[in-house]
Amino acid sequence: MTSPCPHDRETAPPTAAQVERALDAAAASVAAAGDKLTRPRRRVLELLHVAGAPAKAYDLVATYHREARVATPATVYRALQFLETRGLVHRLSSLKAYVACDPKRLGSPAVFLLCDCCGFCRQIPSSGMASLGAAATAAGYEIERITLEGQGLCPACRPQRPGAARDPAPQTEPEAAAGVRAHKH
Numbered sequence: 163m164t165s166p167c168p169h170d171r172e173t174a175p176p177t178a179a180q181v182e183r184a185l186d187a188a189a190a191s192v193a194a195a196g197d198k199l200t201r202p203r204r205r206v207l208e209l210l211h212v213a214g215a216p217a218k219a220y221d222l223v224a225t226y227h228r229e230a231r232v233a234t235p236a237t238v239y240r241a242l243q244f245l246e247t248r249g250l251v252h253r254l255s256s257l258k259a260y261v262a263c264d265p266k267r268l269g270s271p272a273v274f275l276l277c278d279c280c281g282f283c284r285q286i287p288s289s290g291m292a293s294l295g296a297a298a299t300a301a302g303y304e305i306e307r308i309t310l311e312g313q314g315l316c317p318a319c320r321p322q323r324p325g326a327a328r329d330p331a332p333q334t335e336p337e338a339a340a341g342v343r344a345h346k347h
C-alpha cells in the first residue's frame with residue numbers, strides 16, 4: 163500500500179524461503195482436507211505472502227502474471243474465495259482487501275491491527291478470543307471464521323509522548339494491545 167506517511171518504519175519483506183514454506187504448509191493443510199492447492203490458488207496465495215501486506219483483488223488480477231498479461235478476474239476471485247474459506251487468507255472489510263494468514267496462526271480467529279497512517283497491517287495472537295467463539299456457539303451459531311480489525315496508529319506513527327523514549331521494541335505484545343484499547347470506540 164502506498165501512503166504519504168512521513169514516519170520511518172523498518173519492514174523486512176518475507177524471504178523467498180519463508181514464502182515457499184508458507185505455500186508448502188498451505189498445500190499440506192488443503193491436502194489434509196482432501197482438496198488441492200491448484201495453480202491459481204497457490205499463485206494468489208503467493209502474491210499475498212510476497213506482498214506481506216493487504217492487497218486489493220484487482221491488484222492481484224494485475225500482478226497475477228509475471229509478463230504483461232492480465233488474469234481473468236474470475237480466476238483470482240474464485241481462488242480468493244477458496245483460500246478464505248480455508249482460513250489461508252482473510253478479508254479485511256475496512257480496507258476491502260485481502261491478507262495472507264500468518265502460517266503460525268492458521269485456524270485461530272484472525273486479529274489484525276491496522277495503521278491508519280502508514281497502512282501497516284499486523285496479525286496478533288488471538289488468545290483472548292476463545293470466549294467469543296464460545297459465546298457464538300452458546301447463541302446457536304455455527305461460526306466458520308472470525309476476523310477482527312483494530313484500527314489506529316502503529317508504534318512508528320504514534321505521536322511520541324514528551325519525555326518518552328523513542329520507539330520501544332515494536333514487537334512487544336503489550337504495546338500492540340494498548341493500541342487496540344486506545345482506538346476502540
Ligand SMILES: [Zn+2]
Pocket residue numbers: 277278279280281282315316317318319
Ligand atoms: Zn503506521
Ligand SMILES: [Zn+2]
Pocket residue numbers: 167168169279280318319
Ligand atoms: Zn505514519
